[in-house]
Ligand code: NDP
């Protein structure tokens with residue numbers, strides 16, 4: 001049965017763009033679409049939106065029918081190399097991104113050649129001038145930013161041979177993120193410090209490969225509204241969200257029952273609350289499966305990282321808080337799962353290596369040979385799953401509550417957590433006091449349902465001061 005052309009059809013699933021020329025609506029050709037009428041899949045095959053319109057009359061695109069948020073659509077293909085800016089190039093994600101670019105530049109893979117190579121246009125660092133200079137020497141970007149304003153004189157000593165544009169300070173980060181020659185911004189600054197530059201990239205309509213989850217925790221409503229207006233893409237780098245994104249290609253938004261974020265459980269997965277009291281920063285930084293920066297390593301140990309990721313997932317995929325779940329999976333091989341309404345669960349698996357999700361975001365929707373390690377099935381191994389213990393890891397409860405309440409809760413939680421983590425790293429509070437500081441500041445904050453950027457920045461300052469006072473009373 002073929003419904004009348006005036007009926008509303010919809011394209012289900014995520015179309016894959018390949019070598020497509022954009023049609024009049026700005027959409028590219030789709031290599032593979034599932035054409036659905038109600039729940040019935042009618043046809044599958046290569047199409048362009050304009051062809052579909054001619055054949056079927058009205059075709060509801062994904063965003064019209066609530067299938068996928070606009071910022072997750074494939075970008076319009078470019079006819080030149082993708083020009084990339086890495087904000088936070090000296091950090092763990094930044095260095096893994098450089099490894100992906102290095103591998104891509106050496107590859108002879110035909111798929112990669114067909115898609116065009118990447119070009120590193122700009123990089124930023126904050127204090128680590130040695131690694132910033134090493135990246136500048138190797139990749140010869142046009143634009144280097146050191147966000148620490150006091151680094152000017154040290155830079156010329158660190159990299160005297162660099163002849164491109166060099167600027168310092170937070171404004172320079174924004175200039176790089178919004179530079180007209182940049183196509184892709186890898187947002188890999190840690191913490192709230194990444195907010196303005198990530199927002200600038202979204203405002204300029206870039207493809208943002210988002211590692212800085214704090215932007216969505218602090219200002220998810222503003223970032224997604226802005227991306228809708230500017231047609232920016234926000235694609236996940238966080239491994240859990242990358243996994244969810246990859247699994248979502250098998251269905252559409254309305255078919256999702258829940259997403260299940262996996263958590264390694266961190267170094268204290270089996271420790272009692274009493275044992276956690278005397279944890280040292282060195283113990284907390286030693287993550288069993290991932291090698292990461294200091295802040296996210298501590299967040300993983302308290303499981304605040306998973307709390308922040310619940311909030312990130314809510315905004316990124318437009319989910320209801322009730323659709324978000326966490327399961328502890330110590331091997332970190334299943335990076336997350338999606339359950340669809342028919343009960344089918346899809347998972348994305350690979351060894352824990354951030355190069356894979358970084359590459360997936362940089363060249364979405366294409367795939368090419370990756371420098372990331374691969375699963376080896378020649379020897380036996382097991383995968384374990386266990387429910388999280390909310391009593392020993394109360395950060396998860398805080399995260400679920402903040403995902404549910406929304407509004408100003410995210411910025412307050414994030415600020416309190418950043419201050420408490422820093423205090424723990426400086427041995428001013430115990431490990432077991434990090435989450436109670438967050439709880440206390442969150443409970444005492446003046447809730448705002450839809451804070452604008454100015455209110456967010458004010459609340460951020462307020463929560464930092466409150467957290468410092470709270471910590472000084474310990
Ligand atoms: P790192 O601490 O390793 O790196 C942080 C980067 O941010 C560095 O380049 C650092 O510069 C820069 N930076 C620090 N402070 C400032 C500041 N005030 N202004 C501007 N830049 C600053 O962190 P990660 O790479 O581990 O994490 C980065 C982001 O990615 C975080 O949001 C994290 O949650 C997220 N993420 C990380 C994962 C991982 O595996 N590492 C996994 C998933 C998400 P410098 O070193 O020069 O001082």
Ligand code: MG
Nearest residue numbers: 238239240309
């Ligand atoms: Mg993660």
